[in-house]
Amino acid sequence: MRRHLLSSADLSRDDIAMLLATAAEMHDIQRRDVKKLPTLRGRTIINLFFEDSTRTRSSFEIAGKWMSADTINITGKGSSTSKGESLRDTVLTITAMAVDALVIRHMASGACHQVAGWVDASVINAGDGTHEHPTQALLDAYTMAQRLGDLQGRHVAIVGDLTHSRVFRSNVITLGRLGARVTVVAPPTLMPSGIGSWAVADGFATSGNLDEVIASGPDAVMMLRVQRERMSGGFFPTAREYTVGYGLTRERLRALTAANGEAVICHPGPMNRGLEISPEAADAASSLILDQVSAGVAVRMAVLYHLLAGEEVAA
Numbered sequence: 177m178r179r180h181l182l183s184s185a186d187l188s189r190d191d192i193a194m195l196l197a198t199a200a201e202m203h204d205i206q207r208r209d210v211k212k213l214p215t216l217r218g219r220t221i222i223n224l225f226f227e228d229s230t231r232t233r234s235s236f237e238i239a240g241k242w243m244s245a246d247t248i249n250i251t252g253k254g255s256s257t258s259k260g261e262s263l264r265d266t267v268l269t270i271t272a273m274a275v276d277a278l279v280i281r282h283m284a285s286g287a288c289h290q291v292a293g294w295v296d297a298s299v300i301n302a303g304d305g306t307h308e309h310p311t312q313a314l315l316d317a318y319t320m321a322q323r324l325g326d327l328q329g330r331h332v333a334i335v336g337d338l339t340h341s342r343v344f345r346s347n348v349i350t351l352g353r354l355g356a357r358v359t360v361v362a363p364p365t366l367m368p369s370g371i372g373s374w375a376v377a378d379g380f381a382t383s384g385n386l387d388e389v390i391a392s393g394p395d396a397v398m399m400l401r402v403q404r405e406r407m408s409g410g411f412f413p414t415a416r417e418y419t420v421g422y423g424l425t426r427e428r429l430r431a432l433t434a435a436n437g438e439a440v441i442c443h444p445g446p447m448n449r450g451l452e453i454s455p456e457a458a459d460a461a462s463s464l465i466l467d468q469v470s471a472g473v474a475v476r477m478a479v480l481y482h483l484l485a486g487e488e489v490a491a
């Protein structure tokens with residue numbers, strides 16, 4: 177593996193397999209009474225979050241702590257960024273304290289790549305604008321594989337606000353590398369322009385018809401949050417119309433189960449219950465949403481381990 181994790185494209189199929197295998201070992205730690213490994217003792221990890229986060233930030237913090245690293249959280253609002261300090265000055269200031277890794281979430285697509293060019297520390301992309309969120313894609317793959325087994329040849333539908341979703345962009349890459357067949361579903365206004373010409377893996381398809389995709393019996397349906405905070409205009413007429421066309425409603429949950437009794441439901445969170453996903457679907461036995469959160473810690477432990485303690489850490 178490289179020194180940074182900036183994009184899902186940085187990870188080969190073998191890298192992904194190695195990370196998921198390590199994550200499975202790390203997951204066992206979660207079941208212990210004493211959740212502590214000495215692996216990253218003496219290492220310092222800074223979580224630098226310029227956008228809101230519940231699960232990503234806390235899971236990175238827990239992951240570091242369970243491996244005995246010193247982890248510190250800095251948020252945009254409480255930092256000198258609000259006094260006008262630039263991103264470059266902020267990260268140079270932080271890394272001057274000899275930190276080993278920076279976990280960064282930023283509203284600008286490409287911010288993590290820029291930071292990686294400025295610092296010696298390992299940089300981990302925890303979500304940059306609408307670009308990528310590689311550890312989310314890893315934890316999604318891990319969670320689906322736990323239930324479905326090998327994802328080679330499995331059909332995954334990713335549904336919703338694709339335009340604003342970094343989760344979808346990373347998932348398309350990671351699932352493609354694992355041999356899954358991905359169909360992305362969105363209303364025309366939330367389908368990224370030019371997506372048909374994306375050079376992604378075999379079997380990649382786009383659709384505007386969620387009912388048809390559900391009737392085809394996918395193995396997993398990943399619902400995405402409608403990201404209103406990134407929308408400046410009207411991307412759909414009303415919330416009700418969005419739900420009617422693209423929500424995983426109670427009726428669609430029934431149709432999914434009828435089409436494929438083994439199908440699972442994922443959502444990266446946070447959910448807009450009643451908009452893109454109904455409570456019945458979110459809380460169904462086939463919902464893996466809380467398993468995804470649990471896997472998030474294990475996967476981030478695996479990523480930190482391979483970047484900071486692995487044998488192949490580059491100079």
Ligand code: NCD
Nearest residue numbers: 232303309343401444445446
């Ligand atoms: C996602 C994100 O921040 O990109 N959430 C997450 O990390 N679990 C998705 C979202 O905000 O909708």
